[in-house]
Amino acid sequence: MLDTSLLIETEQLSFQFGPTPILRAVSLQVPTGSIYGFLGPNGAGKSTTLRLLLGLLPAPAGSVRLFGHDLGRHREALLRHVGALIESPSLYEHLSGRDNLEATRRLRGLPAARTATVLALVGLTADAHRPVRQYSLGMRQRLSIALALLPDPELLILDEPTNGLDPNGIIELRELLRYLQREHGKTILVSSHLLSEVERVASHVGVIRGGELLFQGSLADLQLHQAGQAHIVIETQDAAACRQLLPAELADAHVTSAGTLQLPFRSPERVAALVQQLVAVGQPLYQIACRQPSLEDTFLHLTAARA
Amino acid sequence: MSLTSTSVLVSSPSPAWWQLLGGTLAAERIKLRRTAALRLVVGFAAAPVLIIFAVFYFRGATLLTPGQSPWVPYLHNAWRTEVTLLLPLFAVLLTSLVVQVEHRAGTWKHLLAQPVPRRTLFVGKLLTVLGLSLLAQTLHAALLLLTGWLLTVLRPELGFQHYATPLAPLAAAVLRIYAGTVGIVAVQYVVSLAWRSFVVPIALGLVGTVLALTVLRIAHADLLPYGAPLLTWHSFEADGPALRVPTALARHEWLSLIWLLLVLLAGPAWVRRRLG
Incomplete structure (x- = not known):
């Protein structure tokens, strides 16, 4: 049954590397317009789930629907509306920050003005000309977020985006996510192994451990759950x-x-x-x-x- | 987001294949900036020319045959230096360097998450390597012409000025040597993509080149792409008063093109399995 209020919907999604099961029947439901905190300890299966959502891994069992459409059948059409940061920053160290963005902008055929826009959004305009090898970890992370924002996507998938950010950077990222959701109606799926990093911005949370989705719902639902504890x-x-x-x-x-x-x-x-x-x-x-x-x-x- | 607007997402027209390929090539061009691959292209084109120029400048008279255009030994010797070892190794190294840009940066997952068909990404990068290879060989030929003309001024006694510049044989040689190179590039490209380590493609390239040179005269040795440039050079006729380069492609050059075709057809699926 198609639920149009869900921007991401997986059904009984499973995955295994060789004989080792990584995901077990994960049915993720990310409401449109939400900031969904995808939580779990390291090795819980968060990155594997996000890779499956982007079609980077073939799903042997279960299905992935983005925007109400099957990812397998409409991969390229759907990914045109998705921006993603998966795991550690993937950047060309020999290029400047601007050239890193330009390479992806040209690849996706996006308007030239987007590069300056996203550089300003992540506060890297002044350093855009410098080679990425001279960037700090926090600057690399911000540039990776700029890469995800480049297509002005309706859906933003960020895997551990606060890695390497200092406290100010984490606060700025939270503000940016709130701004993108509130002012631009973006749906944001953000993974983390620390609840404290997402509880201040997330409207919904999913908790995964050992490849199993243990809890999913609004933050209010989680608070009700804790009342029972x-x-x-x-x-x-x-x-x-x-x-x-x-x-x-x-x-x-x-x-x-x-x-x-x-x-x-x-x-x-x-x-x-x-x-x-x-x-x-x-x-x-x-x-x-x-x-x-x-x-x-x-x-x-x-x-x-x-x- | 309503059902209508989500339907628009998948029904909106996709960019044409040539737009996607154009975008891929433009991105590849940006990624090449300040890379060792670009420096290798210039070095490969210039270094052997400087050697042959120096040889002719200092000892050119000993290499001339009476009644024969000095362009014949000049070009023939230059190409021998190029194709015997330099060109296969250049193709091996160039391919690895271009592909290593992605391996080192860990950008495959970023690239594969873009709304661009994987075949387009695969072909775009392969075309980039092939383009750089063509650029290097064209630059090499242009520098040969330039230095030949320079010798008419610096060493008029060699007699370059008395003979027509062999533009047609030069163009035919560049194209045929290039056709012989594409098979090496294609094979090395797939191997470089599939193994993240720099060592595997380089080792394969070295072994392939040495093996091809060793078994060059044995039947069916031309199935190995690494010896194709040298076989092309062997087909040049440098005994007469002028250089003759047959314009038709030889069997080993067709085989080289078939290697390229095979890689284009089967490469994306195989590499996807390796890259995950």
């Missing part, structure tokens, strides 16, 4: 004794230290009842707190290796 921490004299005295009430509690119990937060009423029962059986209560994990904790929980 809230837990109560009880500081008492003897945590094990409390469990013995109240086996039914503390069935889902874990003794995390001699005097500490941790159990999932269900409701405020349950907290009140538990406090009453602990006091009733003569156990002292030193402290009780409800703790909600941060987005970062949720991300780490999702991406942590399962025991």
